[in-house]
Amino acid sequence: MLLAGMAMALAAQHAHAQKPQPHQSTRQPAPQFIRKDLNGHAVNLRALKGKVVLLNFWATWCGPCQVELPKFSAWQKQYGASGLKVIAVSMDDEAAPVRAVARKLKLDMPVVMGDAKLGTLYGGVLGLPVTYLIARDGTVAARIEGKADLAGMETSIQKLLGQR
Template identity: 55%
Template sequence: MKAPAHFAFAPCALLAAALLALAAGASAGAASEPPAAPDFTRADLAGTPIKLTEFRGKVVLLNFWATWCAPCLIEMPRFSQWQRAYGTRGLQVLGVSMDDAREPVLRLARQHPPAYPLIMGDAALAKLYGGVYGLPTSFLIDTQGRIVARYRGEADLKGLEAKILSLLPGADR
């Protein structure tokens, strides 16, 4: 039984509307409160449970990607670099693979191990975030667990890095 989109997506409508207000790379305006990042728990590729709210107090870059997505593969090495450079300052990158199967993800992770955990995503997780209908898509979550920016398509990495740095604990705002 297939549900019309406007009914199926209704539970996420508020979040989706809030996310629509976040232009790519732009922070939320002062007038509107950034939406809370929906919590979830998923096992990483090694089987270790990862709960999003356990990263509270850190800046989280939640990156939806896939092994067959060329722009995603451009971004990932840079995300690893940031994780190594800024991890001790409070950055946590989390990769969500939208591949249909684990095998290609495991293979890529073996060949080019990222410096951050990877989990397998699906439609349910994507819908939690208002829908991820193209890759890559990334969400920037501040230390209070709020989504402050959404990046659709290949991100402006320079701008994204500057945004991350501005959100890290102790950064001048």
């Protein structure tokens, strides 16, 4: 019984980390948004149809986010030519610390400021980090809550990049 309880606890922890979405044909479209990034350039999700989008909600005060962001930036360099587009949405209240962290981490991706409306649009961002993988057809392939299994996420991205 104790063993079963422990196994359930482990299973629950695993379930928390990754919430894969349904099969490709039944996936929901990713909610549309247009935001200006920290450099003043418009980021229009709809215009990215045809690419695989990694949409990461983060904040400067979120420890696990600081671990993930450099990896996402590296993926942008590695897989950008294959069609990956990484977008970082900061859930900070102010832009100044976000600019500082983006500079410090040398983030090679558009960084936009989020808000409660965008968080709600994406099913509630009530704990960070949250990462969405959006397929080339604009549908949500995965929502990953909490610190991601980066190796697993990279495999998922490679698979999505392979889908035309």
